Amino acid sequence: MKPDDAQVNWVEEPKLGLTGKMYLPLIFSGLAVTTKHLFGPKMTVSFPEQRPEIGNPLIYRGVHRLNKDEQGRVKCVACFLCATACPAHCIDIIAAPSPWPDRDKYCESFTIDELRCIFCGMCEEACPVDAVELTSLFDLTGRSREEMIFDKEKLLSVYDMTKDAEPMKSRVMGASP
Amino acid sequence: MGTVLVDGIEVPVADNERLNGIQAAERAGIDIPHYCWHAGLSVVASCRMCLVEQGTKDPATGKITMIPKVVPACQTPAKDGTVFITNSDKVKQCRAQVEEALLIDHPIDCPICDKAGECRLQDYYFEHGQPERRADIRPFHSPKREMGDTVTLFVDRCVMCTRCVRFTREITGTSELMVTNRGSHEEIDVFPGFPLANKMSGNVVDLCPVGALGDKDFMYQQRVWFMKSHDGICTGCSTGCNIEVEENQDRVYRLKPRENAQVNQWWMCDEGRYGYHHVHAEDRQVGPRRREGDKYVNIEWNTVTAEMKAKLTAAGRIGAVISPHLTIEEAYLLIKYVRSIDPAAVLALGPVPVIGTDERFPNGFTIHAEKAPNRRGIEMLLAHFGGKVLSFVDFQKELDAKTLRAVWVSAGYKKSDWNDETTARKFAGLDVLVVQDLFSSPLWNMATYQLPGGSFAEREGSYVNFQDRLQTAKFAIRPPVGAWVEGQLYWRLLERPGLYQSRKVLTEAAAEVTALHLALGGVPPTGLDLRANQLAGEKKEAATV
Numbered sequence: 001m002k003p004d005d006a007q008v009n010w011v012e013e014p015k016l017g018l019t020g021k022m023y024l025p026l027i028f029s030g031l032a033v034t035t036k037h038l039f040g041p042k043m044t045v046s047f048p049e050q051r052p053e054i055g056n057p058l059i060y061r062g063v064h065r066l067n068k069d070e071q072g073r074v075k076c077v078a079c080f081l082c083a084t085a086c087p088a089h090c091i092d093i094i095a096a097p098s099p100w101p102d103r104d105k106y107c108e109s110f111t112i113d114e115l116r117c118i119f120c121g122m123c124e125e126a127c128p129v130d131a132v133e134l135t136s137l138f139d140l141t142g143r144s145r146e147e148m149i150f151d152k153e154k155l156l157s158v159y160d161m162t163k164d165a166e167p168m169k170s171r172v173m174g175a176s177p
Numbered sequence: 178m179g180t181v182l183v184d185g186i187e188v189p190v191a192d193n194e195r196l197n198g199i200q201a202a203e204r205a206g207i208d209i210p211h212y213c214w215h216a217g218l219s220v221v222a223s224c225r226m227c228l229v230e231q232g233t234k235d236p237a238t239g240k241i242t243m244i245p246k247v248v249p250a251c252q253t254p255a256k257d258g259t260v261f262i263t264n265s266d267k268v269k270q271c272r273a274q275v276e277e278a279l280l281i282d283h284p285i286d287c288p289i290c291d292k293a294g295e296c297r298l299q300d301y302y303f304e305h306g307q308p309e310r311r312a313d314i315r316p317f318h319s320p321k322r323e324m325g326d327t328v329t330l331f332v333d334r335c336v337m338c339t340r341c342v343r344f345t346r347e348i349t350g351t352s353e354l355m356v357t358n359r360g361s362h363e364e365i366d367v368f369p370g371f372p373l374a375n376k377m378s379g380n381v382v383d384l385c386p387v388g389a390l391g392d393k394d395f396m397y398q399q400r401v402w403f404m405k406s407h408d409g410i411c412t413g414c415s416t417g418c419n420i421e422v423e424e425n426q427d428r429v430y431r432l433k434p435r436e437n438a439q440v441n442q443w444w445m446c447d448e449g450r451y452g453y454h455h456v457h458a459e460d461r462q463v464g465p466r467r468r469e470g471d472k473y474v475n476i477e478w479n480t481v482t483a484e485m486k487a488k489l490t491a492a493g494r495i496g497a498v499i500s501p502h503l504t505i506e507e508a509y510l511l512i513k514y515v516r517s518i519d520p521a522a523v524l525a526l527g528p529v530p531v532i533g534t535d536e537r538f539p540n541g542f543t544i545h546a547e548k549a550p551n552r553r554g555i556e557m558l559l560a561h562f563g564g565k566v567l568s569f570v571d572f573q574k575e576l577d578a579k580t581l582r583a584v585w586v587s588a589g590y591k592k593s594d595w596n597d598e599t600t601a602r603k604f605a606g607l608d609v610l611v612v613q614d615l616f617s618s619p620l621w622n623m624a625t626y627q628l629p630g631g632s633f634a635e636r637e638g639s640y641v642n643f644q645d646r647l648q649t650a651k652f653a654i655r656p657p658v659g660a661w662v663e664g665q666l667y668w669r670l671l672e673r674p675g676l677y678q679s680r681k682v683l684t685e686a687a688a689e690v691t692a693l694h695l696a697l698g699g700v701p702p703t704g705l706d707l708r709a710n711q712l713a714g715e716k717k718e719a720a721t722v
Contacts, residue, residue: 079288080400095397104321104331105289105397128288 048139057136057166061119064112064150065158067131067168073100074156075131078107082123082132090116091123110152114140130170135162179257182234182241183207184264190255198250198261199227209263210272210301212386213338214251217443217540218347222249224338226301228271229253230262247271272305281312282361283387284333292388294401298336319364321391324354325373327447328382328390330365335389337363341381348444350539351375365389376536376544379450380443383433392431394451399430407653408435408702410640412502412550412633413449413591416543417642419703420445422453422634422653429453429634429654437703440646446544455591455632456654461615462629463659473627478661481628482670485611486518488625492583492608495519498572499559500527501549502589503663504638505647505693506682508555510667512562515585517671523581524563525572526555527588528595545643548591550633554641557692557707573603583607587663588614589630596620613663631662637679638664639700641707647696648704649679 002008019025045052054060067075078095090113098106123132135158142148150158181188181196186205190196197220199209212224227250232243241260247267253259262268279298287293319332342354342365353373357366367373373381382392404423411418411432418441421433432453434445455461465481466473476484489495497515499508515522530548537543559566567575575581584607588595593616601619604610612624615632637652656662668677687696695705 077289078397080403081288084400084402097397101320103289104286 054136054138058169060136060138061121061124061134063114063135063137063140063158064117064123064155065133065135065162066110066152066155067133067159068156074107074110074152075129076107076110077103077129077131078105078110079128081126081128085122085126087120087122088116088118090114107152110155111149112155113149114142115145115148124169130168133169135166137162181255181257182260184262188255190257196255198229198231198248198253198255198259201255201259202229202250202261202263207263209250210297210305211251212297212336213340215340215343215384215443218340218343218384220252221339221343222252224336225249225275226272227251228275229268230265232260232262234258234260269305272301273307276302276306277311279336280306280310281314282333283336284318286334290331290334290388291391291396291401292334292385296388297386322366323372324367324390325378327378327393327451328373329393329396331389331391332364334387335365336387337365338386339365340384340386341365341390344381344384345373345375348380348538348540348542349375349377354381376446376448377444377538377542379447380434380445383443395431399425404430406433407651409634409653410550410648410650411445411449411452412640413446413452413548414545415547415549415552415643416441416545417550417640417646417648417704418445418449419648420449424634424654427654429456439703439706440642440644440648441542442540444542446542448544452591453634455615456634458616460617461657461660462617462621462627463657464629465659465661466627468625468627478666481626481666482672485626485670488609489515489518489583489585493519494521494523494580494582496523496525496572496575496581496584498525498527498569498584498586499555500587500589501529501552501555502527502633503551503555503587504636504640504650504679505551505554505558505686506638506679507587507636507663507667508551508558509682509686509690510664510671511585511587512558514667514670516562523567523572523575524559525567525569525575526552526559527586528569530590530595547643550642551640553643553645554639554647557641558686558690561690561692573600576603579606581607583609583611585611586613586620586624587630588612588618589632589663590615592616593618593621613666628666629660630666631656631660631664635660635662636664637662637677639679639683639696642704645707646704647693647700647707649683649700 069075078093080093083091083093092111093107094109095105096108098104121134124134178192179190181190181201183202183205184207188201188204199211199214202209209227211227213221228247229250230243231248231253232241234241236258287299293299321329321331324330339356342356345354346352353367353371354365357364379392382390403425406421406423409420409422411420419435419437421435422429423431432450434441434443436443465476465478467476495515495518497511499511512524529552531546532548534546535543556566584604596618598619601623604620604623610624611626611628612621613628613630614621615630621627634653635656639647639649641647664677664679683696687693692707695707
């Protein structure tokens with residue numbers, strides 16, 4: 001940015017008037033705003049007793065889940081596209097030949113480091129089989145770093161936990177299953 | 178001398194050169210897409226991807242007459258006056274149509290295909306294909322089958338370029354692969370009961386322009402775009418094939434041949450290709466140790482320099498066994514080191530494993546029985562420094578004389594079978610026995626100092642192959658924690674500042690050792706033929722006599 005850039009709009013600091021210099025009137029006008037909000041509608045929620053409402057779960061980016069197909073098998077085909085797209089390098093996959101005849105490859109291990117994840121949703125975008133999705137669960141906690149590295153079983157259990165409340169996004173959005 | 182015109186660019190072609198359209202265009206910097214043509218194989222012109230417009234220029238009038246139809250560039254000789262047009266609308270349309278035809282029954286399972294990222298079909302689709310799929314045919318699915326112990330065929334991905342079939346017929350001469358059925362039912366297959374089982378079978382995977390042939394060793398291990406490729410030299414035998422070591426985060430995932438017309442052309446053998454697993458073996462030694470009584474205690478690498486100097490100086494008479502797995506630079510530094518402590522140190526060549534006999538394939542590619550990469554190089558150094566080349570057996574006789582008080586043994590073999598209890602016992606009774614190796618062996622278990630060394634993927638330096646060609650390899654990965662590559666250790670032992678610089682050492686060695694003089698001017702990527710130097714030397718000697 002150059003000082004003579006035409007797109008830069010330089011604003012001078014406004015000069016303080018008499019009320020400003022006297023200090024107290026501004027204090028009172030500030031307190032008036034505070035008092036007004038004391039009686040107005042509440043903007044905050046009392047978490048965790050009260051849960052905030054998620055506007056649209058379809059576009060919310062919370063904890064990941066690994067989707068299962070109709071037969072309860074993991075949908076992931078271990079193509080590594082999520083790991084490739086991930087800007088935080090938090091996805092680690094080990095691929096193996098699949099035990100099922102209709103597929104060549106599946107993920108033997110699939111781990112996401114939830115602490116390293118920046119919840120950008122790129123993995124979800126990259127996935128060609130809609131296997132990895134972000135749910136609207138946002139309050140994930142753990143007692144150790146190891147606990148926050150979610151493995152395949154844990155990610156599949158997130159699917160079991162959320163599948164009723166949040167059906168697979170691809171189906172909701174009208175894509176083929 | 179003739180001139181070929183490619184898209185208006187004049188390409189000079191020598192009279193004795195037999196180039197085709199693709200090669201002529203390459204000289205002009207133009208890439209003609211192709212699947213079936215390969216410089217090392219015969220021409221079939223079956224994929225039709227390299228279709229171009231061709232004509233001739235009349236040398237007298239300068240008038241260009243074009244052929245009305247398109248021709249395959251791979252089958253069209255580029256001779257004086259030949260004109261190629263590779264960027265016309267007609268050519269572009271041909272390429273798009275070929276690409277469309279190939280993709281009609283391609284499964285497009287790129288996400289799970291190991292070739293994705295280095296696949297011709299993918300690349301050419303983006304470059305020459307058309308965005309829309311017009312045919313309403315569902316791609317057929319055919320299960321994968323085993324071609325042999327090393328290769329799996331994904332039948333539905335094949336584009337029938339027949340490169341693999343021609344490879345087994347022309348290069349290995351084993352003819353295991355064939356085309357079965359005709360027309361759109363064509364498939365690559367092996368004859369029943371005769372699997373793909375030659376010693377160069379891995380090459381068909383590199384040859385395959387799509388993901389039809391998969392390497393079982395590499396299958397599903399890593400996506401290709403994660404790996405970095407480093408120029409290396411295969412250390413499996415004395416052929417010294419040029420290779421690419423592909424790694425990701427200090428783990429080698431595969432080796433691929435690198436083109437060098439003088440040595441390995443485009444190929445490498447399976448033994449070399451799959452011979453990298455020892456690099457990441459579980460039982461690889463890490464951490465330097467010193468013997469105290471019957472036990473070994475861990476020591477710090479930082480203290481090794483001072484400790485070695487004191488112990489070796491105290492011992493007085495030193496012998497050094499220089500392994501044929503060391504690079505020229507490393508061997509040179511080791512010799513310098515032992516000679517700096519004992520100027521009359523005895524130098525010997527380490528054991529050179531010989532397994533079976535040389536195997537020669539019909540195209541001239543040879544797998545040598547001598548399973549070490551640098552015997553010739555070490556011999557050159559020993560001839561210069563030691564006067565004569567002492568073999569490992571001769572060195573053991575030297576040990577029997579009991580004059581040596583300290584011995585430095587460098588190794589770095591892929592297995593620990595290079596010495597046995599009988600050999601190891603000859604080394605008993607020494608004041609200091611330093612063994613540098615990758616794995617535990619009888620000799621290793623007798624050592625006063627156990628110094629874990631580097632493998633071929635971690636070394637940097639030059640090897641001299643069976644035909645006296647000096648070739649330089651770069652390091653691909655860092656050694657495991659606790660192991661030091663020989664070059665770095667010797668560099669430190671000689672109390673040189675900073676990190677080991679192979680280029681500097683090679684120049685130094687070349688300036689000192691006559692046989693390596695040619696390396697003073699640098700080593701070209703395809704290697705340096707040292708025989709030229711020897712011939713010149715012989716001539717000079719003859720002239721003076």
